[in-house]
Amino acid sequence: MQIYINGRPCRPxxxxxxxxxxxxxxxRGDLDPRSRMTIGxxxxxxxxxxxxxxxxxxxxxxRIEILAPMQGG
Amino acid sequence: MLxxxxxxxxxxxxxxxxRFPSIDLLSKTLITARPGMITVAVRRPTPGPxxxxxxxxxxxxxxxxxxxxxxxxxxxxxxxxxxxxAREMFGTSRIKLEVIGSRRWLDPDGVGLVEAAExxxxxxxxxxxxxxxxxxxxxxxxxxxxxxxxxxAAPIGSGxxxxxxxxxxxLREAFPAVPMILDAGLGxxxxxxxxxxxxxxxxxxNTAVAESGDPLRMALAFASAVEAGRLAFEAGLVAPRxxxxxxxxxxxxxxxx
Numbered sequence: 001m002q003i004y005i006n007g008r009p010c011r012p013x014x015x016x017x018x019x020x021x022x023x024x025x026x027x028r029g030d031l032d033p034r035s036r037m038t039i040g041x042x043x044x045x046x047x048x049x050x051x052x053x054x055x056x057x058x059x060x061x062x063r064i065e066i067l068a069p070m071q072g073g
Numbered sequence: 074m075l076x077x078x079x080x081x082x083x084x085x086x087x088x089x090x091x092r093f094p095s096i097d098l099l100s101k102t103l104i105t106a107r108p109g110m111i112t113v114a115v116r117r118p119t120p121g122p123x124x125x126x127x128x129x130x131x132x133x134x135x136x137x138x139x140x141x142x143x144x145x146x147x148x149x150x151x152x153x154x155x156x157x158x159a160r161e162m163f164g165t166s167r168i169k170l171e172v173i174g175s176r177r178w179l180d181p182d183g184v185g186l187v188e189a190a191e192x193x194x195x196x197x198x199x200x201x202x203x204x205x206x207x208x209x210x211x212x213x214x215x216x217x218x219x220x221x222x223x224x225x226a227a228p229i230g231s232g233x234x235x236x237x238x239x240x241x242x243x244l245r246e247a248f249p250a251v252p253m254i255l256d257a258g259l260g261x262x263x264x265x266x267x268x269x270x271x272x273x274x275x276x277x278x279n280t281a282v283a284e285s286g287d288p289l290r291m292a293l294a295f296a297s298a299v300e301a302g303r304l305a306f307e308a309g310l311v312a313p314r315x316x317x318x319x320x321x322x323x324x325x326x327x328x329x330x
Contacts, residue, residue, distance in 0.1 A: 006117045028120065038129050040115060040158035045150065047157035065117070069129050069162055071099070072114025072142050073089030073229070073279035 001060040017041055017064065018053035024066050040067045075109055075275055077252055078199060078220055082109030082138065085269065086299045087254060088292065089279025096127050098288055103135055106292035109275060110138045112169055115158050132163075140201060140277075142169040147182075149189045156193055168193060169223065169256075171203045179229045183210040187217055194218035203256055206240035208247055215251065222248070223277070225257040226268065230280045232260025235267055245272050262291075262298035269302025270310060 003012045005024060013023035025035055041048045042065040048056050058064065075082045088108040093099035103111065113132065132139065141159035146152035149172060156168045170193065172185035181204045190200045200219045204210055211222055224244055227233035235241055236258065245253060255268040256277040265276045276299060285291035 028118075034129075038162065039118075040162040042154055042158060045154060047154050047161075049161060067115045067158060067162070068118035069132070070114045070116040070118075071090040071093070071128060072112050072116075072144055073091040 003058055003060065003062045003064060005064045006066060012058050015057055016054055017043060017048055017056035017058060020058060020064060021053060021066055038069060041065065042067070077109075077274070080138065082275075083107050084109040084296060084299070085275040085303055086265070086292075086296045087111065087140070087256075087275055087277035088282060089277065090128075091279055092283035093288055094283075096131060099283075100131050100135070102282070102289045102292045103137060105289055106296050108137060108292075108296075110140050110277075112140045112142050112277065112279070113159075113163060114142050114144050115155055115162060138167075139163050139165050140167050140169050141165065142203075143171045144169075145173065146171055147173050147176075149185050149192070152185070152189045153192055156189075156198060157196075160198070166197055167199045167201060169201045169203060181205055181225065183207055186210065187213045190214055190219055191217040201254070206237055206244045208244060211244060211248060215248065221252045221254065223254045223256045226255050226264065227258025229257045231258050232281055233258050234260055234264035235271075238267075238271075241268075241273075242271060262294045265295050266298040266302035266305075269299055270305050272306050275299075 001012060002009050012020055014020050021041060041053060043056050044063050075085045084107055086108045087110040089112045090099055141163045143152040143155040146155055152170060152172050159168060160166055170186060170189055172182045172189050174180040174182040183204065186202050186204060187210065190202055193200050194217055201221050201223050202214050202219050203223050206224045214222060224241060227236040252274045254275045254277050255273045259265055259276060259278045260281050268276050282288050282291045282295060
Protein backbone atom coordinates (compact mmCIF):
# COMPACT_ATOMS: atom_id res chain seq x y z
CA MET A 1 0.00 0.00 0.00
CA GLN A 2 1.19 3.49 -0.78
CA ILE A 3 0.27 6.73 0.95
CA TYR A 4 1.61 10.29 0.72
CA ILE A 5 3.21 12.08 3.65
CA ASN A 6 3.81 15.77 3.04
CA GLY A 7 3.50 15.09 -0.68
CA ARG A 8 6.03 12.27 -0.80
CA PRO A 9 4.92 8.71 -1.67
CA CYS A 10 5.81 6.10 0.93
CA ARG A 11 4.70 2.86 2.57
CA PRO A 12 2.80 3.50 5.79
CA UNK A 13 4.66 2.52 8.96
CA UNK A 14 1.42 1.76 10.81
CA UNK A 15 -2.33 1.54 10.50
CA UNK A 16 -3.27 4.74 12.31
CA UNK A 17 -2.24 8.35 11.96
CA UNK A 18 -0.75 8.25 15.47
CA UNK A 19 1.59 5.40 14.48
CA UNK A 20 2.54 7.13 11.25
CA UNK A 21 3.36 10.36 13.09
CA UNK A 22 5.52 8.49 15.59
CA UNK A 23 7.53 6.77 12.84
CA UNK A 24 7.79 10.02 10.91
CA UNK A 25 9.44 11.68 13.89
CA UNK A 26 11.71 8.74 14.78
CA UNK A 27 12.88 8.49 11.16
CA ARG A 28 13.96 12.11 11.43
CA GLY A 29 15.88 11.41 14.60
CA ASP A 30 13.40 13.34 16.71
CA LEU A 31 12.81 11.76 20.13
CA ASP A 32 11.78 14.96 21.92
CA PRO A 33 8.33 14.47 23.53
CA ARG A 34 7.60 18.15 22.95
CA SER A 35 7.66 17.58 19.18
CA ARG A 36 4.61 15.31 19.60
CA MET A 37 2.77 18.23 21.20
CA THR A 38 3.97 20.82 18.70
CA ILE A 39 3.13 19.33 15.33
CA GLY A 40 -0.29 19.37 13.65
CA UNK A 41 -1.86 16.78 11.36
CA UNK A 42 -4.33 16.58 8.49
CA UNK A 43 -5.75 13.53 6.69
CA UNK A 44 -6.93 13.92 3.10
CA UNK A 45 -7.17 17.69 3.57
CA UNK A 46 -9.09 17.50 6.85
CA UNK A 47 -7.60 18.60 10.17
CA UNK A 48 -7.16 15.73 12.67
CA UNK A 49 -6.89 16.91 16.30
CA UNK A 50 -4.12 15.43 18.43
CA UNK A 51 -6.47 13.26 20.50
CA UNK A 52 -8.08 11.74 17.39
CA UNK A 53 -4.90 10.51 15.70
CA UNK A 54 -5.22 7.04 17.25
CA UNK A 55 -8.71 6.61 15.79
CA UNK A 56 -7.73 7.84 12.31
CA UNK A 57 -7.00 4.79 10.09
CA UNK A 58 -5.16 5.22 6.82
CA UNK A 59 -6.05 3.63 3.47
CA UNK A 60 -4.15 3.30 0.16
CA UNK A 61 -3.68 6.63 -1.59
CA UNK A 62 -4.37 8.71 1.54
CA ARG A 63 -2.69 12.08 1.83
CA ILE A 64 -1.19 12.87 5.24
CA GLU A 65 0.19 16.25 6.26
CA ILE A 66 2.45 16.50 9.32
CA LEU A 67 3.13 20.18 9.97
CA ALA A 68 5.26 22.29 12.29
CA PRO A 69 5.17 25.85 13.63
CA MET A 70 7.24 28.09 11.38
CA GLN A 71 8.15 31.72 10.95
CA GLY A 72 5.52 33.58 8.98
CA GLY A 73 4.47 37.04 7.90
CA MET B 74 -0.37 50.82 24.33
CA LEU B 75 -3.30 49.42 22.41
CA UNK B 76 -6.30 47.55 23.75
CA UNK B 77 -7.50 45.18 21.04
CA UNK B 78 -10.48 42.90 21.58
CA UNK B 79 -10.07 43.22 25.34
CA UNK B 80 -6.33 42.54 25.38
CA UNK B 81 -3.76 45.22 26.20
CA UNK B 82 -0.82 45.07 23.80
CA UNK B 83 2.65 46.51 24.30
CA UNK B 84 2.81 48.31 20.95
CA UNK B 85 0.85 49.29 17.88
CA UNK B 86 3.62 47.76 15.79
CA UNK B 87 2.93 44.14 14.81
CA UNK B 88 5.76 42.16 13.22
CA UNK B 89 5.99 39.14 10.96
CA UNK B 90 8.66 36.61 11.91
CA UNK B 91 9.69 35.33 8.45
CA ARG B 92 12.78 36.06 6.35
CA PHE B 93 15.08 37.06 9.21
CA PRO B 94 18.71 36.03 8.63
CA SER B 95 18.64 33.86 11.80
CA ILE B 96 16.43 32.85 14.72
CA ASP B 97 18.93 34.58 17.00
CA LEU B 98 18.55 37.91 15.22
CA LEU B 99 14.76 37.50 15.12
CA SER B 100 14.76 36.87 18.86
CA LYS B 101 16.94 39.93 19.59
CA THR B 102 14.75 42.07 17.36
CA LEU B 103 11.57 40.99 19.13
CA ILE B 104 13.07 41.50 22.58
CA THR B 105 14.25 45.01 21.66
CA ALA B 106 11.32 46.29 19.61
CA ARG B 107 8.68 44.49 21.70
CA PRO B 108 5.90 44.36 19.07
CA GLY B 109 2.29 44.13 20.20
CA MET B 110 1.70 40.93 18.25
CA ILE B 111 3.72 38.65 15.96
CA THR B 112 2.60 36.49 13.06
CA VAL B 113 3.52 32.83 12.70
CA ALA B 114 2.78 30.09 10.17
CA VAL B 115 2.11 26.38 9.71
CA ARG B 116 4.40 24.58 7.28
CA ARG B 117 5.92 21.19 6.42
CA PRO B 118 9.02 20.80 8.61
CA THR B 119 12.47 20.98 7.10
CA PRO B 120 14.57 17.76 7.32
CA GLY B 121 15.80 16.72 10.76
CA PRO B 122 14.17 17.03 14.19
CA UNK B 123 11.18 19.36 14.48
CA UNK B 124 12.71 22.73 15.45
CA UNK B 125 11.03 22.84 18.86
CA UNK B 126 14.12 24.17 20.62
CA UNK B 127 14.47 26.95 18.10
CA UNK B 128 11.39 28.77 17.00
CA UNK B 129 8.66 27.24 19.20
CA UNK B 130 10.77 27.61 22.34
CA UNK B 131 11.52 31.22 21.48
CA UNK B 132 7.81 31.96 21.15
CA UNK B 133 7.15 30.48 24.56
CA UNK B 134 9.94 32.43 26.24
CA UNK B 135 9.06 35.80 24.68
CA UNK B 136 5.32 35.39 25.37
CA UNK B 137 4.33 37.95 22.74
CA UNK B 138 0.71 37.46 21.61
CA UNK B 139 0.62 35.27 18.50
CA UNK B 140 -1.32 35.80 15.30
CA UNK B 141 -1.06 32.61 13.19
CA UNK B 142 -1.70 33.06 9.49
CA UNK B 143 -3.13 31.07 6.60
CA UNK B 144 -0.47 32.40 4.25
CA UNK B 145 -0.40 30.94 0.78
CA UNK B 146 -3.92 29.49 0.93
CA UNK B 147 -5.78 29.96 -2.34
CA UNK B 148 -9.01 28.17 -1.47
CA UNK B 149 -11.53 28.46 1.34
CA UNK B 150 -10.98 24.81 2.30
CA UNK B 151 -7.18 25.21 2.52
CA UNK B 152 -7.56 28.30 4.69
CA UNK B 153 -10.05 26.64 7.02
CA UNK B 154 -7.92 23.51 7.49
CA UNK B 155 -4.85 25.66 8.13
CA UNK B 156 -6.74 27.78 10.69
CA UNK B 157 -7.90 24.67 12.56
CA UNK B 158 -4.32 23.32 12.60
CA ALA B 159 -2.96 26.65 13.81
CA ARG B 160 -5.45 26.86 16.67
CA GLU B 161 -4.24 23.54 18.06
CA MET B 162 -0.55 24.17 17.37
CA PHE B 163 -0.31 27.71 18.72
CA GLY B 164 -3.06 27.57 21.35
CA THR B 165 -4.89 30.68 20.17
CA SER B 166 -8.18 31.20 18.33
CA ARG B 167 -6.82 34.33 16.61
CA ILE B 168 -6.22 33.78 12.90
CA LYS B 169 -4.86 36.12 10.25
CA LEU B 170 -7.12 34.87 7.49
CA GLU B 171 -5.55 34.99 4.06
CA VAL B 172 -7.41 33.66 1.03
CA ILE B 173 -5.16 34.67 -1.80
CA GLY B 174 -6.16 35.48 -5.38
CA SER B 175 -3.35 35.69 -7.94
CA ARG B 176 0.10 34.29 -7.30
CA ARG B 177 1.72 37.34 -8.87
CA TRP B 178 0.02 39.98 -6.73
CA LEU B 179 -0.92 37.89 -3.68
CA ASP B 180 -4.09 39.97 -3.54
CA PRO B 181 -6.90 39.04 -1.13
CA ASP B 182 -9.77 37.08 -2.71
CA GLY B 183 -12.67 38.99 -1.15
CA VAL B 184 -15.35 36.43 -2.00
CA GLY B 185 -13.39 33.49 -0.59
CA LEU B 186 -12.39 35.59 2.40
CA VAL B 187 -15.99 36.29 3.40
CA GLU B 188 -16.97 32.64 2.95
CA ALA B 189 -14.05 31.40 5.07
CA ALA B 190 -14.63 34.10 7.72
CA GLU B 191 -18.28 33.07 8.13
CA UNK B 192 -17.27 29.45 8.78
CA UNK B 193 -14.38 30.25 11.12
CA UNK B 194 -16.31 32.79 13.22
CA UNK B 195 -19.01 30.15 13.73
CA UNK B 196 -16.26 27.83 15.01
CA UNK B 197 -15.16 30.39 17.58
CA UNK B 198 -12.18 31.91 15.78
CA UNK B 199 -11.24 35.57 16.18
CA UNK B 200 -10.74 36.33 12.50
CA UNK B 201 -8.29 39.03 11.38
CA UNK B 202 -9.12 39.20 7.66
CA UNK B 203 -6.39 40.24 5.23
CA UNK B 204 -8.42 42.30 2.77
CA UNK B 205 -8.31 45.12 0.25
CA UNK B 206 -9.85 48.52 1.02
CA UNK B 207 -13.17 47.42 -0.57
CA UNK B 208 -16.04 48.87 1.48
CA UNK B 209 -18.61 46.21 0.54
CA UNK B 210 -16.25 43.38 1.49
CA UNK B 211 -15.54 45.14 4.78
CA UNK B 212 -19.27 45.35 5.46
CA UNK B 213 -19.73 41.64 4.72
CA UNK B 214 -16.77 40.66 6.92
CA UNK B 215 -18.20 42.64 9.82
CA UNK B 216 -21.60 41.05 9.26
CA UNK B 217 -19.87 37.65 9.29
CA UNK B 218 -18.64 38.44 12.80
CA UNK B 219 -15.13 39.81 12.28
CA UNK B 220 -14.32 42.33 15.03
CA UNK B 221 -11.18 43.69 13.41
CA UNK B 222 -10.22 44.45 9.80
CA UNK B 223 -6.79 44.18 8.21
CA UNK B 224 -6.62 46.05 4.91
CA UNK B 225 -3.49 45.94 2.79
CA ALA B 226 -1.40 48.99 1.97
CA ALA B 227 0.14 47.38 -1.13
CA PRO B 228 0.95 43.83 -2.33
CA ILE B 229 2.78 41.67 0.22
CA GLY B 230 6.53 42.28 0.23
CA SER B 231 6.33 45.12 -2.32
CA GLY B 232 7.35 47.91 0.08
CA UNK B 233 5.29 50.41 -1.91
CA UNK B 234 3.45 52.04 0.98
CA UNK B 235 -0.16 53.25 0.91
CA UNK B 236 -0.95 52.73 -2.78
CA UNK B 237 -4.61 53.70 -2.48
CA UNK B 238 -4.53 56.29 0.25
CA UNK B 239 -7.96 57.68 -0.64
CA UNK B 240 -9.54 54.23 -0.48
CA UNK B 241 -7.95 53.58 2.90
CA UNK B 242 -9.19 56.92 4.24
CA UNK B 243 -12.72 56.04 3.08
CA LEU B 244 -12.49 52.65 4.78
CA ARG B 245 -11.25 54.20 8.01
CA GLU B 246 -14.04 56.79 7.94
CA ALA B 247 -16.75 54.26 7.05
CA PHE B 248 -16.18 52.13 10.14
CA PRO B 249 -14.74 54.45 12.80
CA ALA B 250 -15.39 52.09 15.72
CA VAL B 251 -13.79 49.00 14.16
CA PRO B 252 -10.15 48.31 15.02
CA MET B 253 -8.09 48.35 11.82
CA ILE B 254 -4.57 47.11 11.29
CA LEU B 255 -2.83 48.16 8.10
CA ASP B 256 -1.06 45.08 6.80
CA ALA B 257 1.34 44.36 3.97
CA GLY B 258 3.25 46.49 1.53
CA LEU B 259 4.85 48.94 3.97
CA GLY B 260 8.46 49.62 3.04
CA UNK B 261 9.54 52.61 5.12
CA UNK B 262 8.94 53.91 8.63
CA UNK B 263 7.32 56.97 7.04
CA UNK B 264 4.68 54.66 5.52
CA UNK B 265 3.89 53.38 9.01
CA UNK B 266 3.69 56.92 10.39
CA UNK B 267 1.34 57.89 7.56
CA UNK B 268 -0.95 54.97 8.36
CA UNK B 269 -1.06 55.90 12.01
CA UNK B 270 -1.73 59.57 11.19
CA UNK B 271 -4.79 58.40 9.24
CA UNK B 272 -6.15 56.75 12.36
CA UNK B 273 -5.30 53.11 11.81
CA UNK B 274 -4.96 51.33 15.13
CA UNK B 275 -1.80 49.39 14.31
CA UNK B 276 0.42 48.30 11.43
CA UNK B 277 1.74 44.86 10.57
CA UNK B 278 4.89 44.38 8.52
CA ASN B 279 7.62 41.86 7.96
CA THR B 280 9.85 42.21 4.90
CA ALA B 281 10.79 45.86 5.47
CA VAL B 282 12.37 44.89 8.79
CA ALA B 283 13.59 41.33 8.14
CA GLU B 284 15.32 42.14 4.86
CA SER B 285 16.81 45.48 5.87
CA GLY B 286 20.56 45.78 6.40
CA ASP B 287 20.02 45.85 10.16
CA PRO B 288 16.65 44.33 11.18
CA LEU B 289 16.98 45.26 14.83
CA ARG B 290 17.54 48.96 14.16
CA MET B 291 14.88 49.00 11.45
CA ALA B 292 12.34 47.49 13.86
CA LEU B 293 13.14 50.27 16.31
CA ALA B 294 12.75 52.84 13.52
CA PHE B 295 9.31 51.45 12.70
CA ALA B 296 8.35 51.40 16.38
CA SER B 297 9.27 55.08 16.70
CA ALA B 298 7.39 55.96 13.50
CA VAL B 299 4.29 54.16 14.71
CA GLU B 300 4.41 56.03 18.00
CA ALA B 301 4.97 59.38 16.27
CA GLY B 302 2.11 58.79 13.85
CA ARG B 303 -0.27 57.80 16.60
CA LEU B 304 0.64 60.84 18.72
CA ALA B 305 0.01 63.07 15.71
CA PHE B 306 -3.38 61.45 15.10
CA GLU B 307 -4.39 61.90 18.71
CA ALA B 308 -3.13 65.51 18.75
CA GLY B 309 -5.08 66.39 15.60
CA LEU B 310 -3.38 67.36 12.33
CA VAL B 311 -3.99 70.79 10.80
CA ALA B 312 -5.78 70.81 7.47
CA PRO B 313 -3.56 71.62 4.47
CA ARG B 314 -4.12 74.98 2.72
CA UNK B 315 -3.68 75.95 -0.90
CA UNK B 316 -1.82 79.20 -0.20
CA UNK B 317 0.62 80.44 2.39
CA UNK B 318 -0.43 81.89 5.71
CA UNK B 319 2.21 83.63 7.80
CA UNK B 320 3.05 81.93 11.06
CA UNK B 321 4.27 85.18 12.59
CA UNK B 322 1.40 87.66 13.00
CA UNK B 323 1.40 90.71 10.69
CA UNK B 324 0.12 92.83 13.54
CA UNK B 325 2.86 94.98 15.11
CA UNK B 326 5.25 94.67 12.20
CA UNK B 327 7.57 97.69 11.89
CA UNK B 328 7.28 100.04 8.90
CA UNK B 329 10.70 100.78 7.39
CA UNK B 330 9.74 101.82 3.90
